[in-house]
Amino acid sequence: MGLDLLELSKTFPGNGLGESVHVLENIQHRIENGRFVSIIGPSGCGKTTLLRIIAGLEKASAGKVLLDGKELVQGTEEVGLVFQEYALFPWRTTLQNIEMGLEIRGMDKPKRRLTAMEYIKTFDLNGFEHRYPRELSGGMKQRVAIARTLIMNPRVVLMDEPFGSLDSQTRNAMQEFLLRIWLKRGDTIIFVTHNVEEAVFLSDEIVILSKRPARLIQSIDMDLPRPRDRTSETCNKIRRGILKILEEEMKREEVGDEDRWDRL
Amino acid sequence: MKKERYLLPLILILVWQGLSSVQVIPSYKLPSPVEIVLGFRDLLIVGVPPGHLLHNHMLYSLYRVALGYAVAALLAIPLGLLMGWSPGILRMIRPLFELVRPIPPLAWIPIAILWFGIGIKSAAFIIFLGAFSPILLNTISGVLSINPILIEAARTLHAKEKDIFLKVLLPGAVPSIFVGMRIGIGIGWMTLVAAEFTGVKEGFGLGYMIMTARDIQRPDEILAGMLVIGVIGLLIDIGLRAIESKTIKWQ
């Protein structure tokens, strides 16, 4: 059981000035429940668009998304999305941000508070529950954003380069933190990133997308036990391999090149 | 630092008093600071017209402005939220609004008298017209300037339209709404004097007081009255800003 992407394509219509932009081309893949899957690809290839379609913020031009065999309806609670820019509500405290989804769902206040406080503890935000986002560091803000999504217990957690704007030390710490949480919870995570090392460190599976219009070039199973050593030879090897694929992809002619890497 | 702030005005007042004392500035054109202070005392004790004391004038004016302003805020804020939220509604209402907006509130005085007669309703109407535009425009801008990503974040948390309106648009627009409200009360209070020229039935009002001081040829009382209006306007603004900083702790 899992998330099925069936022949997903997306074309943005031209706006009179420009031509239409073909962003996703026939994406076909299954993501098993409970797996941590990273999506890697060149900049601007459409990774974010893919996430947005799964999240229901965008409509696919063709194709379907199925969850456990049933078609995913837009705006569903089954899917959560963590934005790269955190997207925390600036007028809400940490606690209020985290419980936002529960509030919308209609959960009563005492119960909300209790549940949210659990997450404050787990996400190491003690002492900051009544602070506002502007008072939080980047790492903290991202933890709040993740907590806000995870508290809803979605079937699929989408993450769009969540650690992209953090410095490398904070980033590493956040990766370890995320891993800890995930190992306890077992969510299905689809994690978009630029950073190959990050993908290698975290994922069960790495999916590589091509340049625009994005096609699935390759999917790599990461059969390594955790915790992983970022600097180990195995990790480095995998990393080099992926980088090479990406390098070749970047050199390729943009559209109409028949020499494609089309392995599923 | 604080003391230097008062140095310049103090010097100006002393120079002014000096010039007035030797009648380089004639008192019928511009009374001296001392005369203005005495005029203020007359406003308090004797009243203009005699018997109508300052505090009553203040109360009536404040009441009129409060009425006009309250109606303006109660109409403009929800309307602004709606117009910011729905491009359709914005397109529908905007042309009419942009047509009416350039007409100065004072130009409405004759119509206001025809519709509402002389009395609090016509004065409040003029003040309403002055306050409405800034509140509406700032509310709309407040909604439109909300980062769209916040609306998407709410959607991913399963927010329905009603939730987005109440939990995202409204709180997100609050800082701009406050800006609009401060500008609105400023303009509303400024329009007060002219609004009271519509004819004040009750015989009280700061604008009416100044007009009467002119009638009975007391420029010192005119200026004292103007100062009172200025000070009250300042206090109102300070008050609003205090409320604002208490409410918007997150910026």
Added chain:
Amino acid sequence: MKKIILFFWVNLLFFVAIAQGQPVRIAYLQSDIHHLPFWVAIEKGFFEKEGVRVEVAGIFKAGPEMMSAFAAGSLDMGFVGNAPTITALANRTVRAALLAQVNTEGSAIVVKKDGRLQTLPELVGKGVAIPGHSTVQDFLLRKAFIKHNIQADQVKVIVLKPPEMIGALRTDQIDAFIAWEPHSAKAQTMGVGRVVAHSRDIWKDHPCCGLVADTGFLETHPEKLKAIVRSHVMATDFIHRHREEAIKIAIKYTGMDEGTIRLAMENVHYTYIPSVDGIREYVEFLTKLKYIKVEDTTTFLDRLMRTEILREIIRR
């Protein structure tokens, strides 16, 4: 040679024009039939006959406004109520003097035609409009209150410009108004109002409007001033002798119909002789009302009234 002669003539004409001088800046009150002598003097060319040029420097909605213009130095002379003149002079906002009277009487208290108010005492608790504080009408109203034992605070006094009064009466914004003619006559001919008291019922022969001059102007241009006062005297006599023609001029300057003007003029008595007693009473009343504080009534009156010019003219 020709050039020199041309130059000479041009300069002569130029100096003649300058010597003619600036026109005298005179103001009056809008549609105030009390100021008919001024309009007559203009229409019949009396000013030209007296060799003086006149410019209408303002048409004001009420006396106090005109006094402000005097204070600002924009006027040389004006036709205006005695009460605003006294107030302005006492408060030292103007340096002006009363040269001659313009009229006595000529106001009325008007109530709604089909209303329930029949007599003055019924004004208690009602709203009455006046053209402004410290106007002649303000004064007359209070005198009427005293006469009928009404306390001033028992009536709501509202300030409106006379053109607005009829509309306000008609829509029941106010219960009565007091204004100068022809506004009271207009209310009657329009079928809106009914006179409950003429000003002569309140105070017989009371002074109303006067011809006022800025004292600076008086001191620097006494000849022009005399010419104006002479024209005024002629115009006043003219109104008495040629009533029909005067009515036509009044119609022209007020824009009102003949019926209204005739009715209005019955209520006005045109005279150029000021009444010192009447004016003294104004001063005492304004002092009592705390609108003004004068050093001493007699001294003040000496400052106010400069009727020697008038006396000189009449003697001749």
